[in-house]
Amino acid sequence: MVEAVRTVVVRSEQLPRRTFRIFVELEGMYRNVVEQLVLYAVNNGVTKFTRLKAERYREVRSLYPQLPSHYAYTACQDAAERAHSFLRLRRMGRARKAYPEVRGVSIWLDDHLWRVEGLTSISMATHRGRVRVSIELNKHFLRYVNRGWRLATEAKVKLDRRERRLILYLTFKKEVSEYRPKGYITVDVNENAEAVLIDGVVYLLETDLSRITLGYYYRKKRVQERYDRVYGPGSRPERKIFKSLRGNERALKREIRQKLAALIVREAARRQAAIVLERLGKEPAKGMIERIKDPQLRHRVYQAAFKGMQRAIEEKAREYGVPVIYVDPRNTSRVCPIHGAEIVYGKDRHGTCSRGGETWHRDVVACYNLLLRALGGDGGNAPSRVRAFVAVDGGPVPLGPTAAHEPIRISRSLWARWRSLGAINKHEQIRINT
Numbered sequence: 001m002v003e004a005v006r007t008v009v010v011r012s013e014q015l016p017r018r019t020f021r022i023f024v025e026l027e028g029m030y031r032n033v034v035e036q037l038v039l040y041a042v043n044n045g046v047t048k049f050t051r052l053k054a055e056r057y058r059e060v061r062s063l064y065p066q067l068p069s070h071y072a073y074t075a076c077q078d079a080a081e082r083a084h085s086f087l088r089l090r091r092m093g094r095a096r097k098a099y100p101e102v103r104g105v106s107i108w109l110d111d112h113l114w115r116v117e118g119l120t121s122i123s124m125a126t127h128r129g130r131v132r133v134s135i136e137l138n139k140h141f142l143r144y145v146n147r148g149w150r151l152a153t154e155a156k157v158k159l160d161r162r163e164r165r166l167i168l169y170l171t172f173k174k175e176v177s178e179y180r181p182k183g184y185i186t187v188d189v190n191e192n193a194e195a196v197l198i199d200g201v202v203y204l205l206e207t208d209l210s211r212i213t214l215g216y217y218y219r220k221k222r223v224q225e226r227y228d229r230v231y232g233p234g235s236r237p238e239r240k241i242f243k244s245l246r247g248n249e250r251a252l253k254r255e256i257r258q259k260l261a262a263l264i265v266r267e268a269a270r271r272q273a274a275i276v277l278e279r280l281g282k283e284p285a286k287g288m289i290e291r292i293k294d295p296q297l298r299h300r301v302y303q304a305a306f307k308g309m310q311r312a313i314e315e316k317a318r319e320y321g322v323p324v325i326y327v328d329p330r331n332t333s334r335v336c337p338i339h340g341a342e343i344v345y346g347k348d349r350h351g352t353c354s355r356g357g358e359t360w361h362r363d364v365v366a367c368y369n370l371l372l373r374a375l376g377g378d379g380g381n382a383p384s385r386v387r388a389f390v391a392v393d394g395g396p397v398p399l400g401p402t403a404a405h406e407p408i409r410i411s412r413s414l415w416a417r418w419r420s421l422g423a424i425n426k427h428e429q430i431r432i433n434t
């Protein structure tokens with residue numbers, strides 16, 4: 001059994017000023033607690049919730065005795081997580097400040113601090129007792145309720161001061177059983193495309209994720225230069241533009257990743273196949289993005305295009321019960337999947353097998369080698385299994401005519417409209433080397 005988890009955002013109705021003020025006070029206390037806890041945690045190298053709670057619970061309770069006691073728990077969890085990610089960034093030399101800033105606060109809730117009352121309202125424990133709030137039902141929320149997802153007890157709340165509403169981040173969970181795979185779909189994640197091997201065909205689905213990251217980076221740089229000249233560095237209008245650019249960038253990438261993940265996972269589920277992914281490292285050491293000199297930028301490209309893409313696939317796979325297998329990614333594009341000999345690459349991601357002399361596209365090689373590794377891990381001897389999944393056409397090369405070594409390239413504007421890869425027709429196929 002695996003657990004699929006989704007966050008759904010719902011908003012409360014507009015609250016009377018007096019009620020809203022209670023939440024503003026609550027947020028203020030919560031923020032203060034978290035700030036102090038984070039400071040303590042960072043100074044003492046505490047990253048575990050249990051330790052932070054053991055060492056600071058009394059302090060926190062005495063600071064605001066009127067605050068329901070479970071806020072001390074959730075604030076410790078919140079702070080431990082903030083301290084953890086800050087200390088990690090600092091270890092990697094990417095922390096920009098000496099202490100993490102507690103800017104955006106969402107109040108963490110547990111089962112003691114809130115509950116659902118009927119379908120349209122919740123009640124929250126506050127320093128002024130329980131407060132009941134009506135929520136606005138939305139399509140997204142109802143979809144999860146109706147499809148057998150279970151509402152989890154943990155939730156987060158943010159305040160929308162302009163509209164005097166609460167924004168609730170609810171968590172839905174669902175247990176799904178994974179099937180036993182009857183085959184494999186291998187996915188080679190690249191910075192601007194995803195190579196997917198399905199039924200002996202490699203599709204190269206373009207994502208442009210790295211291009212988008214770089215594009216926004218340069219746009220922000222231009223904005224910065226212009227605004228710094230006019231208003232001085234870090235001005236308000238500049239920050240405002242940054243914020244909206246960041247929001248747009250995030251939303252666009254998220255949409256791309258989720259759509260593509262859904263497409264791949266649906267294909268896997270239909271075939272009862274497992275998805276094979278590369279086991280990624282912690283650091284953006286990938287050779288393919290080494291050309292990006294700025295370490296922060298490199299990290300962002302890696303996070304969006306590699307980590308983020310994998311995470312989207314994992315998340316979607318859990319929902320459908322699709323098993324995900326990880327294999328060692330080392331040298332997956334260096335060795336010919338048929339001959340086991342080195343492939344010598346020229347330009348355009350094309351190479352020639354040093355034994356068979358056949359040409360290969362780098363992503364096709366990677367996909368087949370990932371498959372071989374998955375099969376090898378299945379108990380078989382990998383190289384001898386090559387014929388098990390490749391149609392032999394009598395030619396000197398088991399993979400057949402050279403065309404089979406080319407991926408079918410599909411642009412984002414095309415696949416983004418599909419629900420399945422079956423939608424491909426001949427006119428839409430664009431061969432790379434034509």
Ligand SMILES: [Zn+2]
Pocket residue numbers: 336337338339340341353354355356357358
């Ligand atoms: Zn070869």
